[in-house]
Every structure is written in structure tokens, then in C-alpha cells.
Amino acid sequence: DAGVTQSPTHLIKTRGQQVTLRCSPKSGHDTVSWYQQALGQGPQFIFQYYEEEERQRGNFPDRFSGHQFPNYSSELNVNALLLGDSALYLCASSSLLRTSGLNQETQYFGPGTRLLVL
Amino acid sequence: DAKTTQPPSMDCAEGRAANLPCNHSTISGNEYVYWYRQIHSQGPQYIIHGLKNNETNEMASLIITEDRKSSTLILPHATLRDTAVYYCIVRALNSGGSNYKLTFGKGTLLTVNP
Numbered sequence: 001d002a003g004v005t006q007s008p009t010h011l012i013k014t015r016g017q018q019v020t021l022r023c024s025p026k027s028g029h030d031t032v033s034w035y036q037q038a039l040g041q042g043p044q045f046i047f048q049y050y051e052e053e054e055r056q057r058g059n060f061p062d063r064f065s066g067h068q069f070p071n072y073s074s075e076l077n078v079n080a081l082l083l084g085d086s087a088l089y090l091c092a093s094s095s096l097l098r099t100s101g102l103n104q105e106t107q108y109f110g111p112g113t114r115l116l117v118l
Numbered sequence: 119d120a121k122t123t124q125p126p127s128m129d130c131a132e133g134r135a136a137n138l139p140c141n142h143s144t145i146s147g148n149e150y151v152y153w154y155r156q157i158h159s160q161g162p163q164y165i166i167h168g169l170k171n172n173e174t175n176e177m178a179s180l181i182i183t184e185d186r187k188s189s190t191l192i193l194p195h196a197t198l199r200d201t202a203v204y205y206c207i208v209r210a211l212n213s214g215g216s217n218y219k220l221t222f223g224k225g226t227l228l229t230v231n232p
Contacts, residue, residue: 004161033219042224043162043220044222045220048218048219056217056218056219058219090161092161104150105218106152106167107220109164110161111160111161114159
């Protein structure tokens with residue numbers, strides 16, 4: 001058990017609606033990353049939040065937005081849902097370590113939220 | 119990040135060692151090799167990572183060749199619960215720490231047979 005929790009576990013929405021997914025990081029972690037995993041594909045990086053700011057963003061449209069709270073938990077918001085947004089949404093938490101002059105950051109994933117858009 | 123190549127699938131008998139290869143011939147000096155696995159419909163699970171020395175933990179061993187162009191993940195005594203997709207990822211955080219994403223390929227589907 002990695003200690004990362006996500007809610008809800010499953011969600012059904014219709015096209016055009018908006019959705020909010022939630023993530024609580026593992027104890028001691030200050031960074032949250034979000035990934036989208038379509039059926040049969042590997043996870044794709046959406047963005048990462050650190051110190052309540054988006055630190056890096058993948059190739060996703062502005063309909064995908066996020067937020068990080070002072071307690072390090074995070075939300076992923078998706079507006080104007082499309083059928084193609086149906087996927088498993090994964091949250092990963094981490095903290096940056098510096099070892100032997102190099103930065104390391106191991107991401108630990110939660111169980112995911114499965115979103116179905118009809 | 120360097121690209122990785124893994125076989126699409128492998129089989130292993132229960133109780134035997136599973137050796138999963140990964141080729142990363144374009145790896146650079148500051149890139150780590152990470153291994154994750156994903157059991158059907160669950161979130162990816164971190165297994166192990168290394169830079170150039172071999173690493174071992176309670177889950178697996180990671181053997182990295184001396185030229186660092188390939189690596190092997192070893193599950194010493196595979197069980198049915200080890201059936202999963204295994205991802206090899208090569209990644210560096212540069213000095214400014216501005217590349218935080220994990221880039222997943224298609225991975226290797228390991229099937230452990232009774």
C-alpha cells in the first residue's frame with residue numbers, strides 16, 4: 001500500500017459536464033502528479049503540482065486544470081468533457097531528494113479514478 | 119528522456135525466477151532506470167530504481183550492465199500475483215529539476231503460469 005488515496009473510485013459523466021477528482025498524497029510527500037491512462041495504453045503525464053503551483057505540464061488542453069492545497073492534497077478538474085476523456089486517472093505523490101549530486105524523485109501511485117463519459 | 123525497448127510479453131513458471139530485459143542504449147550519465155508494474159486496473163506500483171550499481175530490495179533485483187545500455191529486472195521466485203505489465207522507464211531530473219514526468223512505454227506483460 002503506497003498510502004496515496006484517490007476519490008471517487010468510479011465516476012460516470014455525460015459529454016459537456018465538468019468533473020473534479022481528488023488525491024491525498026502519501027504522508028511526508030509534498031508533490032502530486034496526475035496521469036491519464038486510456039484503455040490499453042500506458043499512463044500519460046498531465047501535470048505536476050508543487051508548493052501549490054503547476055510545476056510541469058504535459059500535452060493536455062486547458063480543459064484540464066488542477067489545484068494543490070496547503071496540506072499537499074490535490075484536485076484535477078476537467079471541463080467540457082469529451083467521450084475521449086474516458087480513462088483511468090492516476091495520482092502519484094513524491095518528494096525530491098538529492099543524492100550524490102543528483103536529484104531523485106520516486107513517484108508512488110494511487111489506485112486511480114475510473115471516469116466514463118457517455 | 120532516453121527511449122526504452124522491452125519485449126511485449128513473457129511467460130514464467132510459478133516459483134522460477136522471472137528475468138525482464140530492458141534496452142536503453144541512448145541513456146545518458148545522469149539518467150536513472152526505474153521499474154514499475156501495473157496489475158490489471160490498478161495504479162502502477164513502484165518496484166526499484168538504480169543509476170549504475172546493481173540494486174536489490176524486498177521485491178526484486180535490478181541488474182544494470184556496465185555500459186548502462188541495458189538492464190534486467192529479476193523477480194527471484196515469481197508467483198501468480200506477479201502477473202502484470204512491467205514498465206522500464208529511464209529518467210533524469212536535470213540540475214534545475216525541471217523534468218518531473220514519467221514517460222511510460224507499452225511495457226512487458228509478464229504472465230506467471232502455475
